[in-house]
Amino acid sequence: MNTIYKPRVKRKYVGTYRPKIDSKEKTMGKIQYFAxxxxxxxxxxxxxxxxxxxxxxxxxxxxxxxxxxxxxxxVYAVLRYDDPEIRNLKPTTHAWTDTAIxxxxxxxxPRFFDRQFLSNTARWVGDxxxxxxAAESEEIAEEALSLIEIEWDVKPVFLEVEDSMKPGANILHxxxxxxxxxxxxxxAYDDDITLNIGNVDKALKEADEIIEVSNRYGGxxxxxxxxxxxxxxxxTDEKLNVWTNHYYVDQTRxxxxxxxxxxxxxxxxxxxxxxxxxxxxxxxxxxxxxVLSILSKRAGRPxxxxxxxxxxxxxxxxxxxxxxxxAAKKDGTITAMDxxxxxxxxxxxxxxxxxxxxxIAQSVERILAPIENIRVKSQCYFTNRLPGGVTRGIGNIQLxxxxxxxxxxxxxxLCVDPIEIIKKxxxxxxxxxxxxxxAAVLDKSAEIMDWNNRKKSCEGELIDGCKKKGKGMAFWxxxxxxxxxxxxxxIEVAFRINPDLSVILNAPTCETGAGGNSALVFACAxxxxxxxxxxxxxxxxxxxxxxxxxxDCPPTDSIVSFLMAEAMPEAAKKVKEEFCKRASLLxxxxxxxxxxxxxxVFAIESPDRxxxxxxxxxxxxxxxxxxxxxRDNNKHVTGQAFMAWFVDVxxxxxxxxxxxxxxxxxxDCGQVMxxxxxxxxxxxxxxxGLGEALTEDICYDKATGTPLNFNYLDYKMPVxxxxxxxxxxxxxxxxxxxxxxxxxxxxxxxxxxxxAIANAIYNAVGIxxxxxxxxxxxxxxxxxxxxxxxx
Amino acid sequence: xxxxxxxxxxxxxxxxxxxDFDASxxxxxxxxxxxxxxxxxxxxxxxxxxACTVLLDGKSVLSCMMLALDADGHExxxxxxxxxxxxVIEAFSEMSxxxxxxxxxxGFCTPGFVMxxxxxxxxxxxxxxxxxxxxxxxxxxxxxxYPGIAKAVENASDKRKKHKCSCKEGKK
Numbered sequence: 001m002n003t004i005y006k007p008r009v010k011r012k013y014v015g016t017y018r019p020k021i022d023s024k025e026k027t028m029g030k031i032q033y034f035a036x037x038x039x040x041x042x043x044x045x046x047x048x049x050x051x052x053x054x055x056x057x058x059x060x061x062x063x064x065x066x067x068x069x070x071x072x073x074x075v076y077a078v079l080r081y082d083d084p085e086i087r088n089l090k091p092t093t094h095a096w097t098d099t100a101i102x103x104x105x106x107x108x109x110p111r112f113f114d115r116q117f118l119s120n121t122a123r124w125v126g127d128x129x130x131x132x133x134a135a136e137s138e139e140i141a142e143e144a145l146s147l148i149e150i151e152w153d154v155k156p157v158f159l160e161v162e163d164s165m166k167p168g169a170n171i172l173h174x175x176x177x178x179x180x181x182x183x184x185x186x187x188a189y190d191d192d193i194t195l196n197i198g199n200v201d202k203a204l205k206e207a208d209e210i211i212e213v214s215n216r217y218g219g220x221x222x223x224x225x226x227x228x229x230x231x232x233x234x235x236t237d238e239k240l241n242v243w244t245n246h247y248y249v250d251q252t253r254x255x256x257x258x259x260x261x262x263x264x265x266x267x268x269x270x271x272x273x274x275x276x277x278x279x280x281x282x283x284x285x286x287x288x289x290x291v292l293s294i295l296s297k298r299a300g301r302p303x304x305x306x307x308x309x310x311x312x313x314x315x316x317x318x319x320x321x322x323x324x325x326x327a328a329k330k331d332g333t334i335t336a337m338d339x340x341x342x343x344x345x346x347x348x349x350x351x352x353x354x355x356x357x358x359x360i361a362q363s364v365e366r367i368l369a370p371i372e373n374i375r376v377k378s379q380c381y382f383t384n385r386l387p388g389g390v391t392r393g394i395g396n397i398q399l400x401x402x403x404x405x406x407x408x409x410x411x412x413x414l415c416v417d418p419i420e421i422i423k424k425x426x427x428x429x430x431x432x433x434x435x436x437x438x439a440a441v442l443d444k445s446a447e448i449m450d451w452n453n454r455k456k457s458c459e460g461e462l463i464d465g466c467k468k469k470g471k472g473m474a475f476w477x478x479x480x481x482x483x484x485x486x487x488x489x490x491i492e493v494a495f496r497i498n499p500d501l502s503v504i505l506n507a508p509t510c511e512t513g514a515g516g517n518s519a520l521v522f523a524c525a526x527x528x529x530x531x532x533x534x535x536x537x538x539x540x541x542x543x544x545x546x547x548x549x550x551x552d553c554p555p556t557d558s559i560v561s562f563l564m565a566e567a568m569p570e571a572a573k574k575v576k577e578e579f580c581k582r583a584s585l586l587x588x589x590x591x592x593x594x595x596x597x598x599x600x601v602f603a604i605e606s607p608d609r610x611x612x613x614x615x616x617x618x619x620x621x622x623x624x625x626x627x628x629x630x631r632d633n634n635k636h637v638t639g640q641a642f643m644a645w646f647v648d649v650x651x652x653x654x655x656x657x658x659x660x661x662x663x664x665x666x667x668d669c670g671q672v673m674x675x676x677x678x679x680x681x682x683x684x685x686x687x688x689g690l691g692e693a694l695t696e697d698i699c700y701d702k703a704t705g706t707p708l709n710f711n712y713l714d715y716k717m718p719v720x721x722x723x724x725x726x727x728x729x730x731x732x733x734x735x736x737x738x739x740x741x742x743x744x745x746x747x748x749x750x751x752x753x754x755x756a757i758a759n760a761i762y763n764a765v766g767i768x769x770x771x772x773x774x775x776x777x778x779x780x781x782x783x784x785x786x787x788x789x790x791x
Numbered sequence: 792x793x794x795x796x797x798x799x800x801x802x803x804x805x806x807x808x809x810x811d812f813d814a815s816x817x818x819x820x821x822x823x824x825x826x827x828x829x830x831x832x833x834x835x836x837x838x839x840x841x842a843c844t845v846l847l848d849g850k851s852v853l854s855c856m857m858l859a860l861d862a863d864g865h866e867x868x869x870x871x872x873x874x875x876x877x878x879v880i881e882a883f884s885e886m887s888x889x890x891x892x893x894x895x896x897x898g899f900c901t902p903g904f905v906m907x908x909x910x911x912x913x914x915x916x917x918x919x920x921x922x923x924x925x926x927x928x929x930x931x932x933x934x935x936x937y938p939g940i941a942k943a944v945e946n947a948s949d950k951r952k953k954h955k956c957s958c959k960e961g962k963k
Contacts, residue, residue, distance in 0.1 A: 004889045019893065023884040026898025027905060029830020029870035036829035224933045226834035226842055226899045275834075275899025276933050309835045513897030513934045680892030680936055687935025712839035712931060720937040721928040728890065 001448060003729040005672060013522035013535060014565070014740070017675040021518045021535060022511070022542075031273050034245035038232045038304055046232070047076055049292050049305040050141035052130040052148070054122030057157035057384040057705030058170065061120040061130055061150055069144040074136035076299035078144070081120045081130050085294060089117045089259055091175075092290075094283045094315070095351045097390065098556040099487055100250040102258050102285075108487065110186050110358070112349040114173050117259075117287050123172050123347035124384050125157075125706045126314060128287060134295040134303050157384040157705035161344050164381045172347065172382040183345060183380040185357055191377070194357050195364065198373030203336035207327030211409045215402040216771040217754065218355075219319025219344060221692040222312070223391060224717050227275025230306030231289055235296040240267045242289070245274040247281040247510040248554040249544045255285045260293055268547040277512035278688065279747075282390030282556060283315065283351060313710040315389025316698065319344035320355045322402035326409075327373075332416045334425040336373035341399075343380035346387035351394065352380045359395030366477045366640050369429035384705045386698065392688060393750040396476060401772070404474035404755035408762065412457065418759075419446060422475055431639035437734040441644040441666045442475060448664040448727050449473075449646040458766040466654040469661075470764025471646070474752030478641040480557040481670065481736040481743040482566065482634050490630050492550035493567040495524065495575055497625040499617040501531050501599060503538045504624075507564045508552035510544060514746055515680065516560030517542070519673035523565035523740075527572035530596045531613060550628075558681065558746030561673040566738040567631040574627035582616045582625075634737040641668040641734035641743040645689075645752040647724075649760040653783055656776030658694060658761060660724040665749065668731045671742035675730060678745060682728035685749025691718045693754035697773045795863050799826060800872030806859075818862050819843045819854035822869060830870035830902045841930030844903040844910075845869045851910035868909075870902035878954065879908045882947035886939045894943040896934035904930050908944045917948060 007015045025031050040046060066078045079086060091113040093103045103111040119129045131148055135141035158169050164181040171177070177184050187194060204210060231244040240262050246252045249269040257264050274281075288305050296303045307314070325338035341356030357378040364374060411418035419442045427435030446452065454471040462468060496504040507520045521538045544552045553560050580594040583601035587594070587609060595604050602610035617625075647663040665682040672678050695716040699708045709715045735741040754772050762768055767782035793814060795806040799822070806812050812821050819836075822828045822845065831854055832842035838856040845854045846868040873880055883905055886894035895901040904927060911918055911926045918926065923944045932940065 017887050017889050019885050019887045020895070022898070023886070023893065023895065024875070024880070026895050026901050027880050027883040028873070028875060029832075029902035029905075031898050032829060033832075033899060035833060036823075039827070039829070040824060041827070224931070225897075226832070226840055226931065226933060227897070228834070274897065275832075276897040278933065309837065309839075511897075513895075515893075515896060675889070676887035676893050679890070680896055680934075680939065683892045683938055684896055684932075684935030687933060687937070711837060712835045713837065717931055717933065718935070718937075719928040719931060720941060721924045723924075723935075723937045726938060728892065 003448065003727060005675065005730040005732065007672065008732040011526050012529065013525045014519070015672040015675060020515055020677060021521045021540065033227050033273055033275050034230050034243065035306060037272065038243055043232065043302050045301050047134045047136060047299055047301045047303040048138045048141050049132060049134050049295055049303045050138070050145055051128045051132040051288060051291060052145055053311065054125060054127040054129055056122050056152055056154050057125040059122045059152045059154040062153050063151045064131065065149040066131065068147040069133060072140065072144050072147060074140040075133060075144045076301060077134040077295050079118065079132045079291065079295055079298065081118045086118050089290065091116050092259070092285050092287065093349070094285060094389065095349055096251065096285050097282050098554045100248065100254050100551065102254050104258050109351050109354050112176055112183070114176055114349050115287065117290055124386055125704065126386065127347060128314070132291045132295060134299045159383050159385050159700060159702060159705055161342060161381045161383065164383045181382045183349065183353060183382065185353060185378065192379050193375060194378045195361055195374060195376035197364070200336045200338050200373045200375040203373040204325065204327050204338065207335055208330045209410060209413045210325060210327045211406060211413060212325050213402055213406045213409060214321060214323040214770060215405060216319070216321040217398040217401040218317040218388065219385065220698050220773060221317040221391070221696045222698065222715065223278035223280040225276035225278055225280065228307040228309065228312045229280065229286060230304065231292060232302060232304040233292045233296045234302035235293050236300050236302065238266055240293060242267070242269040244269065244271050246271055247274055247277055247512055248552060249546045250551050251554070252289060253546045256289060256293060259290050268545070270543060270545045271510050272543045274510050274512045277555065279391040279394060280389065309712060310710040313386065313707065315350055315387050317391040317692065318350065318352050318355045318388030318398065319346065319385065320398035322399055324402050324406045326406045328410050328414060330414065332414055332421055332424050334371055337368065337371055338375050340377040341379070344385060345380045345382050346385035347382065348387040350387035350389045352388050355395040355398055356380055359399060363399060365429040367426055367428065370425055370427055370433055386707060392747055396479065396748065396751045400474060400476050400751050401755045401758070404752060405758055405768065408472070408759040418473065419451070428477065428640035430637050435642065437642045437668045438475065440731055440733040441642050441668050444729055444731060445473065445644040445646040445664050445666045448729060449648065451646065454763065457763050460764060467650050467652050468764040470649050470651065470760040472649070472756045472758065472760025472763055473644060473646040474755035474759065475642060475644045476748060476751045478643055478668065478743040478745055479748040480559055481638060481641065482563065482738055483637050485557070485559055485563060486633050486635055488553065488633065490632050491553055491563050491567050492630050493564050493571055494550060494626060494628040495528070495571045497575055499614065499622040499624070501533065501537070501613055503528060503533055505538050505540045506550055507540065508544045508549045509555050509560045510552065511542060512555050514555040514558050514560065515674060515677035516555050518677055519561035520564050522674060523568050527568040528575065530576060532599050556747065558744035562671065562740050562742035565673065565740055567629045569739050570631065571627040571629045574629065575625055578625045578627065579613055579616055582620060583611050586611050586616065586619060636737040638736045639734065641670050643667040643745065643748060645756040647756045647760045649757060649764055651761055651764045651779060653765060656779035658757065658774055658779065660690060660757060662725045664727045664729065666729040666731065667745040668733045669743055669745055670734050670736045671732060671740040672730050673740065673742055678730055679728040681746035681749050683726045685746065686726055686753055687718050689750040689753025690722065692772055693757045694773050697775065793860055795860060797862055798866040800868060812859050814860060816859050817855055818857050818859045821859040822854060828869045828871050832899055832902060840900070841907065842900050842903045844906040846906055846910060849910070849913050851907050870905060878950040879905050879947040882943040882950060886943045888942060891939045891942045893936060894939040895936055900930060900932045904932065904940055908947060911944065912948055912951060916951060
């Protein structure tokens, strides 16, 4: 079926199907990433940094001998955990998210200062701690680390929440909680109840049906990007120069300023393109920036560090279990939800609380608003696992995995189509019920995926004697619209009009693949249509530079495309005003009586009196027109758009293999900023969604806590052969504030994939799989259990 | 001491061990560091992701998995050796057909996919969808643009037939 969307407002460039602005350069390999701009030949004096990755998951350094490493030819500096400069540093958080203001100034994600630079304590196998070296080559740096003798006090590891509570388990973060491994939340809560609306107990008593689910999502997946995190730091004189692939130069600058006390004017941070982000930069204050700075100062040389594939796994999807009790009346009204979120934070906070407390509190107004009785219990515990961090779809994905399965289960009990249950019971707090956006994305999906022909669970036909087909679905709110992005402060954009009317667009953001740069160029062209500007006439500045540029806007929640575009009408107005002002001297007409169209400034009353815009520029000896806008976000609350995932699966009951054959991804965007880019996010998000759902699985040696597959061979990400037929569909039903009124869709594109697959598996073979990845052995075990139960 | 003769993007080079390269250097390292050919991406460095793919006598190889010395006497084509009007380059960069998204997002893996597509089309000018999927599945695109990439390879194959082009790289 035809899924080409119809734009609400037809624009020349914004919202159209067209290639990305940088697709040719990307295809030809001309884009320079961090490793390319920091080739040895470009910094001949450069050293390489390495930080110890702890071989133990729960251990403290008793003593360390570094003499042999220091004597090794080619070693320039060794920085130890007991170095006074290191020990005088403040602790850090690794939970900063997408603002330049630091956790020392304000909570962004609630702050827990649980990380020290080069700590003497290792809390997971791979923890970067203890010691760092600077050497002439990576090989020498590695050899130097291997020559360091460390005497360890090794304690037993524990990977599960239950074990973290046992009496013998040592306390991993006594600075946060001296009594247990539970993270004490910032709110003063009784019995860890963080939210209590209405009367859940009463509603549960009065319910016609109650279901209970318990599902774990996370703890198994990483970002899986190819351009590994790194920086090159030159602090050989007063100035601290940084090159990095971090997604936010202003944040990196603030980070170094806060920890090293260097004035902002003496720190210059530069980035460019980054080979995908997927959330990994959100907790951007990686310790290596500070460690490398000190090493550079000590060694008197620029120094480079880039993670290996092994190190690139150093934070991942938060491990979260959601137990949900859901009560409903016979007519399909959900009367109560009782949530219990249990986060296995791993070795550090890593935004874990965000998943179990913050996100559900937000969800109440975003998606659960019509439900009258809601109670949430939220608990997080430290263990010796890889710490969580921010990963695309953070928090929402864990909650959706459990909630969408609960909806499917209660729908079956009530003999009501889950689509009707969702339409009846879910929506945001700010738009009328029933929510039009939810209805639109569900109906569209149902049409694409032939939902009306869905059979009851297990009633599908048997194919080839061993395969059963099933259909499943999930839904969620989009992530984010403008009113939800007020924490970003203000947004800066500038147009510089050259004498030939070509344009330099200063809309600073790191292009990580999110494609905001394309949408921004199209918006710039639309807004400067009075100069007949096309996207080809516009150069978007790809390099962010904290010394030269505007404050950048990090590409999270896929909001860059419209947040910066919303500032462009005002920038275009300023350009027009400046043309009129300059032309008024040439035409001898007051500027207020002039307008600009077709690259001409003309008298409104007598259009035959005009001067070309190019002549206006020449008259001032080519001084460009520069329009700079600082825009405060529009805080008008406009409610929420929604999205849906529908899948067809085949389950092989002999091998346990699940094949996703077809899926639809339907997003209400409010305003499509770039149709091809948006579709690319809908389709592309499924690489993480399908991978996490089915194959991506970080495995541990349980005795030592050693992760076993921190590489891209044994950690199985989807490749082309694994991809199903994906039908993307864009819609414009909901509308935000502003000229465009768009909503981000890319962050959320992964949210419902696994939940839809789990529901489709139930529809096919009648088993509920309560954790990801859904590997064949889980299917076979559940089928065997089901068969045993039936006997 | 081993000297090394390479034909890189159509030009002959002689490299001297110790001066221009070390015997332990991988081909990817030499292409990036010595020749500055940064379109040869280095990521996993263990043959899992395909980002470092180049053509050796017209056939795709993982340049992180072979020593530069093993390429002695061979013709190497990197992404920099392709013409901007090349059918595969055009097909990847123009991909915006409704329903397929784009053929890249961040672009990091793209040159590797382009070189793999060349290798495929050199060997099989008219691949089926299944053959494309099979051949391109040694590469990871974490942005997940597989449908757009597959469609781009199909389009490149069609364009080549239209232009009656036969790929020249690697043909001595």
